[in-house]
Amino acid sequence: MAAAVLTFGILLSCLGSARTGSAIANATCSAPSPGVEWLRVSSTRERPSLDRWCAGVGPPARVESSQAADTMTAPFAVVSWNTHVGAGDLDALIADLRAGKLTSRPVTHFILLLQEAYRAGDAVPTLDAVEWASAVLGAGPRHSRVEAVRAAERLGLSTIYVPSMRNGRPGTTAEDRGNAILTTARLTDVRAIELPLERQRRVALAATVMVKAGDAPATPLRVVCTHFTNMVMHHVWVLSESGRLRQARALAQVLPTEGPMILGGDLNTWFGYRDAAYRELAARLPSRAAVDDRRATFGPMRLDHLLFRLPDGWRGEIRRADQKYGSDHYPLVALIDAR
Numbered sequence: 001m002a003a004a005v006l007t008f009g010i011l012l013s014c015l016g017s018a019r020t021g022s023a024i025a026n027a028t029c030s031a032p033s034p035g036v037e038w039l040r041v042s043s044t045r046e047r048p049s050l051d052r053w054c055a056g057v058g059p060p061a062r063v064e065s066s067q068a069a070d071t072m073t074a075p076f077a078v079v080s081w082n083t084h085v086g087a088g089d090l091d092a093l094i095a096d097l098r099a100g101k102l103t104s105r106p107v108t109h110f111i112l113l114l115q116e117a118y119r120a121g122d123a124v125p126t127l128d129a130v131e132w133a134s135a136v137l138g139a140g141p142r143h144s145r146v147e148a149v150r151a152a153e154r155l156g157l158s159t160i161y162v163p164s165m166r167n168g169r170p171g172t173t174a175e176d177r178g179n180a181i182l183t184t185a186r187l188t189d190v191r192a193i194e195l196p197l198e199r200q201r202r203v204a205l206a207a208t209v210m211v212k213a214g215d216a217p218a219t220p221l222r223v224v225c226t227h228f229t230n231m232v233m234h235h236v237w238v239l240s241e242s243g244r245l246r247q248a249r250a251l252a253q254v255l256p257t258e259g260p261m262i263l264g265g266d267l268n269t270w271f272g273y274r275d276a277a278y279r280e281l282a283a284r285l286p287s288r289a290a291v292d293d294r295r296a297t298f299g300p301m302r303l304d305h306l307l308f309r310l311p312d313g314w315r316g317e318i319r320r321a322d323q324k325y326g327s328d329h330y331p332l333v334a335l336i337d338a339r
Contacts, residue, residue: 053201056166080264086145088327198229213338244277
């Protein structure tokens with residue numbers, strides 16, 4: 001009976017992720033964009049469904065700030081945070097970051113790895129897309145939500161935003177959501193990585209920042225922002241570990257095997273540090289944090305993680321913020337410095 005239920009669920013999943021509709025998807029999200037390289041690590045059979053999801057969102061958005069530094073000097077902070085579709089108060093978090101309230105000292109330079117960043121406006125198609133995400137509009141009033149790209153423009157930060165899915169039905173909203181990287185330094189070698197399809201389309205984001213400590217030469221640091229599935233099929237949580245592992249393996253296979261790298265994201269690890277997706281990535285990013293605050297980040301669970309592979313002589317300290325800043329997830333904050 002268990003096998004029959006599982007087989008039936010898998011069939012439902014296949015049907016749910018491969019609805020028929022428009023014959024040709026207008027893949028605006030993966031259209032050629034200046035400074036963004038696209039990489040698809042999904043199987044060929046998933047591409048038609050992914051293209052239909054893609055047709056419902058707009059192209060990547062990039063902000064080249066004139067205030068951005070060419071090189072980020074240590075110490076600097078890296079924050080991974082699920083902003084709950086823009087409900088998180090970015091301004092308050094950045095103010096506390098700069099004041100040293102989230103780290104052991106004030107910081108001038110930082111990198112924000114944001115999940116569930118959102119965008120609204122004319123860049124989002126109004127066509128009747130075949131696939132879209134549920135209209136999750138955040139915890140607070142819609143007028144109080146923060147668009148990551150507009151916040152970056154206002155705060156003078158370099159930014160790349162890549163949408164994964166539509167936020168609400170066409171005609172009801174003109175919104176999409178996905179991952180974003182905001183930083184005080186210049187971003188180069190930007191890559192959007194479309195992950196294997198589970199319940200929803202997910203696109204990881206990677207970029208390079210130059211970092212240095214003291215008089216040492218600057219070195220490239222690869223930063224990766226990702227958000228894995230929280231369920232498979234339709235509302236099946238208990239079996240979702242296999243879907244996360246599939247996405248983690250596909251992502252890991254296209255990440256550099258050498259050189260400094262920091263990966264952060266909402267990995268949706270229902271089993272915390274024992275979750276297969278976390279263990280897959282931790283094996284490739286083995287640096288241990290000098291301080292590792294392992295408190296829950298969502299309800300009683302540790303869904304969010306930061307993983308390192310740092311230059312020789314560098315160290316990282318991970319702390320969970322004591323407040324959610326309006327989101328439903330606590331931010332994770334890493335202070336990176338040279339010994």
